[in-house]
Amino acid sequence: MEDLQILEAVERYIGGEMNPNERVYFEALRKSNPEIDQAVVEHTFFLQQIARFEDTRQFKNILDETHIHLAEKGLIQSPKLKGGAKVVYLFNRYKRTAAIAASVAGIMALSISAMVWSFSPGKNTTQDVQLLNSKINNLEVQNKKQDKEITTVINHIKRTDAPPDIKYTTGGTGFLVDAKGYLVTNAHVIEGATYVAVQNASGKDFKASIVWVDAKRDIAILKIIDTAFKTLSSIPYAIKKSGTDIAEPVFSLGFPRSDFDIVYGEGYLSAKTGYNGDTLAVQISIDANRGNSGSPIINRKGEVIAVLSSKQTSLDGAVFAIQSKYIYDALSQLQKSDTTFRNIRLPVTSSIKGIDRTKQVQKITDFVYMVKVN
Amino acid sequence: MKAEHNQTALLQGLARNDKKAIDTIYKENFNLIQALIINNNGSTEDAKDVFQEAMIVLYQKVQSGSFELNCQIKTFVYSVCRRLWLKRLMQQSRYSLHENTDDLVIVDDDMEDHAKRDTEFKMMEKAMGGLGEPCRSLLEAFYMQKKNMQEIAGSFGYTNAENAKTQKYKCLVRLKKLFFTQYKNESL
The missing domain is CATH 2.40.10.120 (Thrombin, subunit H)
Structure with missing residues (x-):
């Protein structure tokens, strides 16, 4: 409670809201009591921080408004890049990733061909390919089956869970x-x-x-x-x-x-x-x-x-x-x-x-x- | 001579938050910065961020009452943006910039000032964020929107200004604590 009273006095002092008598008394107190003096210094700093914060925040708002306003009028190039610029940007951004991806792909291709070579017993290559084909077909069938199951599950969820929650x-x-x-x-x-x-x-x-x-x-x-x-x-x-x-x-x-x-x-x-x-x-x-x-x-x-x-x-x-x-x-x-x-x-x-x-x-x-x- | 005069007028306008001045500076410099950022692995969003941060640097500089840049606004903004973007690239461990200008000024002091101000801004933002309602709104109403206690008591539903004031001081103590804890940690 006492702290609050000191804080109030300090704030009134800084804000110049004290009457002359109070002021003289407070200044004397400030001189004799280092803690009060520190409180004044600290609070002055703090109030300045608040003021700066608000000022910067407002300025940021103005900047955002300005940006939107200028972009709407077409006075600055924003918000979307068009044509060439975008390609250049994407290229610059992803060229490293692309390079890594390309080399990984290269290594993969080499090792896969090596594997195929070492595992295939010479002439049966076409059969292998066909086998693979049918495997892919199998996968597709499985995929469709899973899709169907997912849909049924979704429908199921909708039927069992949605009705009690929502009035239609x-x-x-x-x-x-x-x-x-x-x-x-x-x-x-x-x-x-x-x-x-x-x-x-x-x-x-x-x-x-x-x-x-x-x-x-x-x-x-x-x-x-x-x-x-x-x-x-x-x-x-x-x-x-x-x-x-x-x-x-x-x-x-x-x-x-x-x-x-x-x-x-x-x-x-x-x-x-x-x-x-x-x-x-x-x-x-x-x-x-x-x-x-x-x-x-x-x-x-x-x-x-x-x-x-x-x-x-x-x-x-x-x-x-x-x-x-x-x-x-x-x-x-x-x-x-x-x-x-x-x-x-x-x-x-x-x-x-x-x-x-x-x-x-x-x-x-x-x-x-x-x-x-x- | 005329250009110089123009620039001072723009900076003075900026210092008093004059929208026209801000508009002009923004319009005349944004595209250049956007090109710089985009040519150096940035996005339009990054360009906006970096440019606006540079605008804040300039704003804080003219707020302190100095309207003399010793160079064109464009050069100053570019130099600041360049530093800001290099810093961000550094954080992603990339170092060099592709650029086609050598029109630069030394902005070390400004960057240092700005880094400090920016940290302080973020600390206050965090302190405010950690405060919770209705404390935050109460303090914002008093210290930022500069409403008087009577008005505040009315709009927050306190029975009288005196109660609102007590509450305000309690909130203020909490805010100061939140702020200074960060501040002290930062200064160490």
């Missing part, structure tokens, strides 16, 4: 992937729906139609068909094509509450696979509830890395999300099957990289919708 018909969350009104949500959110509507964070309803469902991957694409809907400005976040890291901090926005308010959640990527090693999904440690299905999982660079899909009942905070690369897959399948969707473009660059979280969320909110099903 009350709706969920979706987010825009093209400003013209295309949204991504979970297939299970709109399963069995005859009528779909989406509602934005300010409570406005829009009619929507289902344009693509991939039940296996639990991804659906919706299109807002309401005439009241106006194409929004460009989407602030990017959809990530690949590569996430364990422990990467992430956040999500969704509509898990019955009062239709958008809810923010923070967490981190806890595993690169989903339930029982499901490679479609990733595991995320975040608070999620019914209605969060279809929420975007966004990293700090403002890239959507996954779509929240289910939750393990037995483990609090363990949530599974479909990797965002499957959004690309779903879209390319849709475009293959119907050329009218050729003009859908997924956002590949994030314009909210490097700005603080509150601002990121502000910018994203308009692009996240509640999906309602009837």
Whole structure:
């Protein structure tokens, strides 16, 4: 308690908030008591540290904003390299690896041919090759069998685990992937729906139609068909094509509450696979509830890395999300099957990289919708 | 003469966080640095990091009130970036740079200052990070956003400013401890 009082006095002294009498008294105390004197010196230094810290932090923010701004206007070359530069860069970056790989491959080829030579008894080479062929065929058959098994296992998981966790018909969350009104949500959110509507964070309803469902991957694409809907400005976040890291901090926005308010959640990527090693999904440690299905999982660079899909009942905070690369897959399948969707473009660059979280969320909110099903 | 005058104006602008000045310096120098980094095994992301760190070095230099660089901004930024990138390459045990300029200045002192400042920044960042809520927000509101105790009490839900103040001092003691523990370890 006494320490706090000294600290308060020191701070008031440094800040010039003492009245003249107090000041004289304190200065005398400072002279006679080396500890108080040290406290003043130390605290002055500390306050300067805080001020510098904040100053640098703000300057860093300005730099990030400047970078984004100049890149958008095309005044600096960023963020992507084009054509030659990229090849040169990749070459420079990987030439060592490539050289090592090439020499390893060479040694392998030599030793394999030596082995083949020493193991083959002269004339029977063609038979060996055929044998190998049939072995490869066998492997393929096995592979297919395993694939099938994996699919059954996945389906099994979905059938046995998902239903108790998620209400299928009350709706969920979706987010825009093209400003013209295309949204991504979970297939299970709109399963069995005859009528779909989406509602934005300010409570406005829009009619929507289902344009693509991939039940296996639990991804659906919706299109807002309401005439009241106006194409929004460009989407602030990017959809990530690949590569996430364990422990990467992430956040999500969704509509898990019955009062239709958008809810923010923070967490981190806890595993690169989903339930029982499901490679479609990733595991995320975040608070999620019914209605969060279809929420975007966004990293700090403002890239959507996954779509929240289910939750393990037995483990609090363990949530599974479909990797965002499957959004690309779903879209390319849709475009293959119907050329009218050729003009859908997924956002590949994030314009909210490097700005603080509150601002990121502000910018994203308009692009996240509640999906309602009837 | 005019260019010199221009440069001083830019640096003065930088010192008072003038966005236009920052914009101009950024725009006129970034591409050169990006080329340097990319030609030397770096990515666009590395280029951005290194360039922004050099901007901070320049910023801290002009903050101390000296607007005389004895060279062009471009040369200074390039020399700093070069050192920063060499240091990173060194950490990955690669040593040489492919570059096509010999327009360099000696920036040893600036690098030393910056290394110290950067360590301090990271220590404060770590101390703040280790503080937890609501302490961190409380201290940020007071020391960084410069809100008064009355406002803070209101927005954090304390019954009065006096209680908020007591809490603030308790948090401050913890922050100082977190910071100085690192600081002392670093100085040893």
